[in-house]
Amino acid sequence: MDMEKTYQPEKFENGIYQKWEAEGLFRPSGDNSKGSYSIALPPPNVTGSLHMGHAFQQTIMDTLIRYHRMQGFNTLWQCGTDHAGIATQMVVERKLAKEENLTRHDLGREAFIDRIWKWKEQSGGTITKQMRRLGTSVDWSRERFTMDKGLSRAVKEVFVRLYDEDLIYRGKRLVNWDPKLRTAISDLEVENRDVKGYMWYMKYMLADGVKTADGKDYLMIATTRPETMLGDTAVAVNPSDERFKSIVGKELILPLVNRRIPVIADIHADMTTGTGCVKITPAHDFNDYAVGKRNKLPMINILTEDAHIRDEAEVFDHDGLPSDCVSSFIPEAYRGLDRFEARDKIVEDLKALGLLDHIEDHALSQPFGDRGGVPIEPMLTDQWYVRASVLGKPAVEAVKDGRIQFVPAQYANMYYSWMNDLQDWCISRQLWWGHRIPAWYDENGKVYVARSEEECRSKYNLADDFKLTRDPDVLDTWFSSALWTFSTLGWPDNTEELKTFHPTSCLVTGFDIIFFWVARMIMMTMHFMKNEDGTPQVPFKTVYVTGLIRDEEGKKMSKSKGNVLDPLDMIDGIGIDELVGKRTANMMQPQMAEKIAKRTRKQFPEGIASHGTDALRFTLCALASNGRDINWDMKRLDGYRNFCNKIWNASRFVLMNVGSMQLTKPNKADLSLADRFIMSKLSKTIKDVCTYIESYRFDQLANTLYEFIWNEYCDWYVEFTKAILKSNTATTEQKNATAYTLVEVLETIMRLAHPVMPFLTETIWEQTAPMVSKTNAAHTIMVAPFPKESDYEIDEEAETQIAFIKDFATTVRNLRAEMKVGPSVTLTPFMRGASASEKECAEKNFLYIKNLANIEPITFIEKDASLPPCASKPLRKAEVLIPMKDLINKDEEIKRLKGMIAKLEGNIKGGEAKLSNEAFVSKAPAKIIEGARAQLELNKTQLSKVKAQLEQMMSL
């Protein structure tokens, strides 16, 4: 058996994955006897690359999938990618601008979409390659893309059905408009940023010689957006505001435009805020829009699609119909100006007219488009909407009654709070890349909705030559993602896959897309997927919500901060120059590059070492506690890479020592105490592992594996076996039993750890499984049965005895260290006052102790027997003593004993206080009192021994 001296994952990880994939092992088994288990992978952006969040979530999903697959469930991990409308279109537009100096409009719609498809072909493989490197066992044969044929069919079907049920409608409304991308976006895609701005105070003169109650001939208006005044159609005051009661219904002259606008009374105006007078611009502000509706005000749109001032305003009545009820005039000076240029010019002109009273600094949170990164503009446009409030009701119920469970549970609150106040969802986007809306218009603008133009004509009885024009807009990306769990399984056909794998078992995703995706998936799925009894079917039974992975300082990882860690770099390693290159390439703000380079070189002077996939996955699991954000810690990764190395070397030990033996299944009688001990511990570990996976405690799972493998198997059991395998007294059968157990437990550990660490475990399993006849037809651990608690016997007696042996060895080592005696010096220990069972155990298992502590046989003496000066330490109710000879420093020993006495006395004092407390003795449960008494007694016994020891030492 030839194994490298250190763990070198790069030598085997790739080959193993290729083998698994080639042999079709990721596909469902088709055996439904134990039920099915399925996960739909949240589809990553098709042209994206794998980041830490993906690695984290996919590790968790893969752990769940591999676990259930080994448990014998018919397991499907459905994968695919998302067309990511805005994101992808932007990438290609940027590329086009950079490389060919062209805009999408230069190319035209068809040619541009063609370019995106080409880009998808070219770069779409990046993330799927990276996923393979991570070991994700998705069923690649079922890979889907949100724009492929089947999914497009599902999208059209859903759209048409919802329209026919009046759950989708089209209407002119105020929407969040991104002037850079020139599209509407949903509320969710708006992020509010705190910015420093100004409050401008300006005077609107009263018309017809009217004066306010305090004799002024103007109203003072405060605004943060002076340029919108061009579209003002009223000024509002609060109906109960005494200051302005007399002028309600009177008119003002809108400055610069010289249009007359009314003073209206509306509760929107807050007497305590600003000046008490609010300008009302229904076409450019959400509150004003509502005020306009209430007061039947006209709406004046002054902006173009890219937020420049129009040459002539668009005027609509309060129902949004084109109207000429007020003038559409815009002063020439502002026409064609960008909205911020217009602002400056308007302020300047107002000032010149003496209408600008003053300016104040003002902190405000301003809405920005999360993709385009420019301030969004409320705009009056025609858009398509989903009546989310209707679809939302059953979706709330499903979580309330537990059909869908959030893990951790508190995310359900976040879900409710949003769901209970659902606004209609704007689903149309003025983009080119996406699912085109299946709606057609005739020349009068009448709308027809159908799956195709052909169906449209037959559905609405339209002649073949009746002119129809298709809606140019596409659907929000999240519209197609919302159908993901069922559209990928073949819906609208009632396929076998749907029957077998839907609802899916679990969704693993980040909290940041609960609203974008999770909530909408629940709404859509429950509307379209029904159980046999007609009740709505949920998309998944559990939502496991992960936190965000942040950098070591707790900052979000982002390209612009230059603190992004690529999971692949941690797997394969990367040189410092290459890392700096990656972090500083294509910066939006090139001036940051130098700073980032400097910081990166400081943090990673030698670049990043390779750690292997398994170490990365194990680290991700270990850090995955309870949905909290994770501050990434390179040190943890190093530690778990060392853990992989530990497993590797333990395996090396096993194979070197027993690899050439012909092992046979041992008789129970030939098993050693250590064998029985490790199998008992293993049984308990298996139970814990299952519990933790099923309760989504991947951190506990990792800790349990780490603790058992390193502390029990390697530190103790392997050491015990050395004593037996090298022993002259053990029989061949006994040696076989221990050798067999050594291999069998290792083989089981591999299966136990496989869901988290697929590659290392496969490698070692392939070599160990045949030795204990555990191999299978496919020769892979992937489909080996997951260990069961009942595979091994609990043996409390063995555990108790081993615990004593460990204690004894530890005590001796402790004394050895305190006496500063090197491990090569053989010690001659005494044990004073041992119980009969302790004596028997120590004598019977002396071989183990000798091997662990390097000692001569133990001399047992009576409780009160005296000895020449010794270093000593209490062990339970007895004590272990080692003759000092010249090995020990008397003063040091006295100091140590005094320390022990102080500690014991403290414990005794506490214990006595507790037990003399009447209330405690009368009210605490018997078990607790019992425990306290026993502890007190033990402390007293030990104290007396240590005191005697001190006395002897002092008398020297």
Add this chain to the structure above:
RNA sequence: GGAUGCAUAGCUCAGUUUGGUUAGAGCAUCUGCCUUACAAGCAGAGGGUCAUAGGUUCGAGUCCUAUUGCAUCCACCA
């Protein structure tokens, strides 16, 4: 303004649901060891008034109240 989460060793975090003997892990630190699986290792050690103040209880890191600090989400911002 509304809501949630967090605060435990030098660092990163478990433990709090269900209160119970001396509060754990990894990394870092200190001491001694290259002991034929592993120096990416072995053996041993030090390090915590569990954010603060009250309360409930025989007993509080754990339950309750308040305060402080940090973070996040939602809403609003003339």
